[in-house]
Every structure is written in structure tokens, then in C-alpha cells.
Amino acid sequence: MATITAAMVKQLRDRSGAGMSDCKGALTEADGDLDKAFELLQVKLRGKVENRSGRVATEGAALTELSADAKTAAIVEVNCQTDFVANGDGFKQFARLAAQTALKSGAADLAALESANVDGKTLKELCDDLTAKSGEKHALRRVERVTTTGHIGSYVHFNSKIAVLVAVEGDGDLATVAEEVAIQAASLKPSYVHRSEVGADEIAKQKEIAAAQIKAEEDDAVAELAAWEKRMQEAQDPSEITDAVKAKQAELAKKAKSLSSRPQQAKDKIIEGKVNKWMTDVVLLDQASVKESKLSLAAYIATLNKSAKVAKVVRFEVGEGAEKVATKDFAAEVAEMEAKAAKA
Numbered sequence: 001m002a003t004i005t006a007a008m009v010k011q012l013r014d015r016s017g018a019g020m021s022d023c024k025g026a027l028t029e030a031d032g033d034l035d036k037a038f039e040l041l042q043v044k045l046r047g048k049v050e051n052r053s054g055r056v057a058t059e060g061a062a063l064t065e066l067s068a069d070a071k072t073a074a075i076v077e078v079n080c081q082t083d084f085v086a087n088g089d090g091f092k093q094f095a096r097l098a099a100q101t102a103l104k105s106g107a108a109d110l111a112a113l114e115s116a117n118v119d120g121k122t123l124k125e126l127c128d129d130l131t132a133k134s135g136e137k138h139a140l141r142r143v144e145r146v147t148t149t150g151h152i153g154s155y156v157h158f159n160s161k162i163a164v165l166v167a168v169e170g171d172g173d174l175a176t177v178a179e180e181v182a183i184q185a186a187s188l189k190p191s192y193v194h195r196s197e198v199g200a201d202e203i204a205k206q207k208e209i210a211a212a213q214i215k216a217e218e219d220d221a222v223a224e225l226a227a228w229e230k231r232m233q234e235a236q237d238p239s240e241i242t243d244a245v246k247a248k249q250a251e252l253a254k255k256a257k258s259l260s261s262r263p264q265q266a267k268d269k270i271i272e273g274k275v276n277k278w279m280t281d282v283v284l285l286d287q288a289s290v291k292e293s294k295l296s297l298a299a300y301i302a303t304l305n306k307s308a309k310v311a312k313v314v315r316f317e318v319g320e321g322a323e324k325v326a327t328k329d330f331a332a333e334v335a336e337m338e339a340k341a342a343k344a
Contacts, residue, residue: 002032012037058319059086060141062163064154065099070175073152074102075165076113077141077316078127085136086160094130094138095160098123102143113143144314153178155186162186165314170307177301177308183290184297185315190284193313198283203275210274214267218259225252284313 004027012023012034023037030036060079067073078095080086098113101123107113114124121129123140130138146152150169157163164182168174192198228249235241280286280296289300301308 004028004032008032008034059083060318061086061092061095061160062156062316062318063095063099063160064156064163064165065103066152066154067103070152071148071150072103073146073154073165074099074107074143075146075154075163075314075316076102076143077163077318079137079139079141079318080134081136085134085138090130090134091138092160094126097126098140098143102145106145107143108145110140110143114140142316144316146312146314148311150174150311151178153182155179155182157186161318163316165312166310167312169309169311170305172305172307174305174308177305177310180289180291180304181284181297181301181310181313184287185284185313187290188284188287189315189317190287190313191282193284193310195279195283195286198279206275206278207271210271211267213274214270218256221252221256221259225249225256228252285310 004024008027009020009023012027013020026037027034058079059082060077062075062077064073064075076095076098078091078098080091085091097118101107101116101118102113105112105116107116114122114127116123118126127138127140144165146165146167148167148169150167151174153166153168153175155162155164155166164185166178166181166185168178168181170177232241232245232249280288285296285298285301287297289295289297292300292303295303301310
């Protein structure tokens with residue numbers, strides 16, 4: 001049997017990217033034949049990837065990449081299973097490579113990004129290599145490309161869990177506006193950019209909710225009055241019915257009558273107000289500015305540049321919309337492995 005040297009293990013590791021123990025095992029099985037060992041590793045690593053394909057990866061990073069003139073940009077989300085791996089240098093380097101490749105290749109969808117070539121391998125193959133090396137599923141989840149004749153700004157949160165691209169069009173200083181809008185979108189997670197994007201069905205749904213709230217308010221007032229009157233009727237001692245108790249009953253009766261007798265026109269105004277309040281929560285430009293809370297974001301933008309128009313906003317938050325499953329923390333996983341080893 002051939003002697004397996006450290007130099008041979010290193011050579012195979014550099015070629016395959018596999019772990020040292022896997023390389024040594026493959027060389028031993030191949031009796032020192034480097035090419036055969038490499039083939040064995042490919043089969044083994046492919047098996048690891050397939051075994052992990054059904055796992056859920058909801059941790060990771062969201063990153064952006066902009067062209068030098070800030071007129072083209074890409075945003076990507078790359079996933080793994082745990083924060084421990086997400087914080088590792090290997091994962092961070094791959095996530096950055098994915099963002100750079102998305103911009104450079106022009107990939108406009110996930111299939112195009114996965115098939116993009118990087119030094120002779122597709123990005124998907126490089127991703128699968130990481131899965132094989134770490135034993136934890138890695139995945140390219142989504143990508144979006146943004147172009148504009150104006151200026152694109154970006155914001156990536158310090159932990160890379162939230163990333164935003166904002167395209168602003170107009171004249172003058174657009175960079176400052178794009179930066180402010182990106183920070184706002186990252187902070188308050190709007191569902192829409194412009195009020196015109198909100199569908200009629202969604203507005204109708206919010207009106208139904210508001211009407212139900214009005215009805216519940218009326219019913220609660222009537223129920224509270226009835227409970228108070230019942231308490232008065234059941235009083236054992238007439239002295240319990242004090243002037244304060246009577247005043248409270250009169251106050252509740254007035255409130256119940258006032259709410260129940262509101263004309264439909266008044267209720268419609270209340271409903272409109274509630275829908276408008278909802279709009280200020282979910283529509284980006286209607287939200288209160290995080291920099292100037294007394295102004296809407298649209299009004300704040302006007303103080304910076306009256307010609308600036310927000311054309312597009314893309315916000316990625318790691319794991320949003322994916323089913324998350326409980327995972328062991330790294331320390332617990334190591335302890336479990338040690339316990340199994342001790343029993344063996």
C-alpha cells in the first residue's frame with residue numbers, strides 16, 4: 001500500500017477543496033493515485049450535497065453590488081442553515097462573489113445567476129462545493145437587477161441581514177435622496193413605494209377591517225353599559241348606588257348612545273381616516289421620515305431635491321417568507337458529537 005504523505009493530502013485538498021480527512025481517506029482508498037482519489041471525492045461530495053438538498057436554509061446574507069456610475073446594480077440573498085456558518089469567512093466571501101457575479105454577468109433571475117461562470121465553474125457548483133465542505137446546506141435564493149438613468153443608492157445593514165437598492169430619477173443631487181430612502185426602507189419595511197401601487201382589493205379589505213372595528217367599538221360600549229346596569233340592579237344595599245355610581249352609569253349611557261347613533265357619513269369619514277393611517281404604515285413615501293418625524297418621507301425628499309422621484313425600491317431581508325425550523329446552536333451540536341464519540 002502506498003504511503004500517504006502530507007504533501008499528497010495538501011495537493012488533493014487544493015485541487016478538490018475537500019477537508020483534510022476526506023482527502024486522506026480518498027488517497028488511502030485509491031492507494032495513492034491522485035486522479036482516482038479526486039474522482040472518489042467528487043462522488044462523495046456530490047452525495048453530501050444530495051443528502052442536504054431537502055434541508056431548509058434560512059440564515060445567510062443579503063448584499064448589493066453597484067456599477068461605478070451607480071446606474072446599474074444587483075441585490076442577492078445567499079442562504080445557509082446557521083448563523084455560525086453565515087459569520088464564517090468562507091460564506092462571506094462566497095456571498096460577496098455572488099453579488100459581484102450578479103452585477104458582472106447581468107443575471108436577472110436565479111437560474112441565470114446559478115449558471116453564471118466563475119473561473120470554469122458555475123456559481124451553483126461553487127455553492128454546492130460549500131455545502132459539501134461544511135456539511136450544511138448553502139443556497140442561492142434570489143437575485144434582482146436594477147437599472148436607471150438617474151442614480152442607484154444602496155444600504156446593507158451591519159449584519160448583512162437586510163439589503164436595499166433604491167433607484168432615483170431627476171436632476172441635481174440624487175445620491176443623497178437615494179441614500180435616505182434606502183435607510184428608510186431598511187428601517188420600516190414598507191409593503192409599497194407609492195400609494196398608487198396599493199390594489200383596490202387591499203383597500204377594500206382595509207375598509208372592511210375599519211368598519212368591523214367601528215362595530216366592535218359600538219358593541220363594546222353597549223355591553224359595558226349593560227354590565228354596569230346589571231351591577232346596579234344586583235346591588236344588595238341601596239347605599240351602594242352612590243352619586244358616583246350613577247354618574248358613571250350616565251357617562252356609559254351617553255357613550256353608548258353617541259356611538260350607536262352615528263350617521264353612516266360620519267362612519268365613512270372614520271373609515272377613510274383609518275385607511276389613510278394604514279397607508280402611512282405600509283406605503284414608503286407616506287411613512288413618517290426617520291430623519292424628520294414631522295414630515296412624510298415624500299415631504300422630506302422634497303426638502304432635499306424637489307425634482308427627485310423614487311423609481312424603484314428593492315428590499316431583501318434574509319429568510320423572509322421561508323419556513324424557519326429550530327436548529328441546535330454550535331456549542332450544543334459539538335457537545336452532542338462528543339457524547340456520541342464517547343459512547344462509541
